[in-house]
């Protein structure tokens with residue numbers, strides 16, 4: 096497409112390109128602002144909606160997109176608790192803290208008894224409609240704080256998000272219409288045990304207890320299915336928020352096991368999609384709906400279960416998993432061959448040793464793999480020893496880049512230098528070297544499945560930078576010290592780029608910069 100030469104607002108000769116869509120030019124900043132107000136904000140995008148048989152609707156880049164660019168920011172259409180949630184405030188969505196003495200229980204809404212932070216959250220726009228409905232039907236929440244008991248997830252929250260969606264039909268019909276346009280996979284979901292339970296319990300609660308008898312069962316279940324297919328988990332660690340959000344624009348991004356975007360949430364719980372790597376015009380824009388560190392069979396089973404589709408992306412289709420061998424075990428017979436699926440796009444396909452051709456059923460592989468996963472999950476996360484022992488125990492059985500090995504190694508990069516008894520200054524030179532080597536090894540392998548400005552890479556670089564500066568400060572040889580500090584400065588620059596849209600990381604980065612500058616200054620004074 097040739098660049099236009101006339102101001103989109105006044106038609107005078109113009110050269111200032113709209114930086115976001117690059118489809119229009121302006122003669123002045125004022126005309127750009129006016130054009131924005133008169134409707135350009137609705138069309139100023141670097142993507143377009145497309146559709147094909149495999150993905151259904153999806154979004155495609157309409158121009159080249161730079162690494163780190165913000166592609167979309169969207170406010171939630173609906174926000175609410177997860178299906179099973181820790182006790183949260185239905186007004187501001189923060190996890191509830193244990194009550195302050197002399198109170199023995201959470202603050203309870205004066206009308207419906209759902210726990211809230213306090214009286215001010217009773218008036219929250221999120222809560223008022225559901226509160227009115229529950230109070231009118233005389234339903235009172237039974238969620239209480241039990242002193243001495245561990246605080247667990249409450250399944251009663253499963254009704255709230257559903258109700259908030261249903262109430263849109265009257266309160267915001269246009270928003271409800273947008274919600275109804277989303278994909279549901281209702282047919283497949285109705286056959287699952289979860290939806291049979293929903294049908295038996297949730298529907299009768301909504302219709303009989305809350306009195307919404309006019310709603311057909313299938314319409315309610317369809318909303319549950321729309322949420323399960325499209326909702327994002329909204330997290331704000333610092334703010335104790337972990338809820339579910341529906342973003343109809345963002346829901347159009349398809350999945351890829353090597354995605355070209357990542358997403359995060361801003362302080363107002365808007366979702367932001369960022370380019371993880373340079374994206375060419377025409378490329379399909381993708382995020383990951385699952386955990387990228389997992390193996391193909393794990394990812395595909397998870398996607399099938401929660402999103403009802405069989406992923407056939409390039410990573411899933413490759414028996415070597417793009418050279419990561421993340422699912423590979425070592426052959427139990429010859430001990431040297433990698434044991435991989437004979438057809439990764441068929442979860443039930445047999446597994447075969449690449450060297451001695453031993454063939455075993457997928458079921459046997461999966462049972463064994465699940466045991467190792469359970470073992471990994473049960474490890475003591477407060478000490479490196481349990482993870483080092485795990486790596487040693489499975490050194491023969493698992494391929495060196497098997498997902499369980501990668502997960503254990505990643506845990507070690509975060510444990511060394513950060514837990515009691517293994518703080519950065521307490522680490523022996525050997526442990527410090529181990530931390531650096533693990534980070535470097537994982538960074539290299541992550542290039543195959545999570546390259547560019549990914550959070551995984553950012554976290555590894557943070558661990559590596561800190562360890563590198565610590566190593567530098569222990570060195571006697573000036574030139575070696577200088578080389579390490581320069582390497583740390585390069586790493587910090589990359590982290591700064593990766594994390595530029597992560598406000599909660601900025602303080603840490605400022606501190607790291609101060610420490611590095613002080614180390615460099617000390618070095619130049621001593622040199």
Ligand SMILES: C[S@@+](CC[C@H](N)C(=O)[O-])C[C@H]1O[C@@H](n2cnc3c(N)ncnc32)[C@H](O)[C@@H]1O
Pocket residue numbers: 149150151152153277278280324325346347348349350351402403404405406407408
């Ligand atoms: C959040 S929606 C995305 C929008 C959806 N394609 C639509 O038309 O509404 C998720 C659904 O999109 C489809 N989808 C997304 N990524 C896919 C992929 N890589 N392969 C196959 N289907 C995919 C699946 O049906 C999935 O359940």
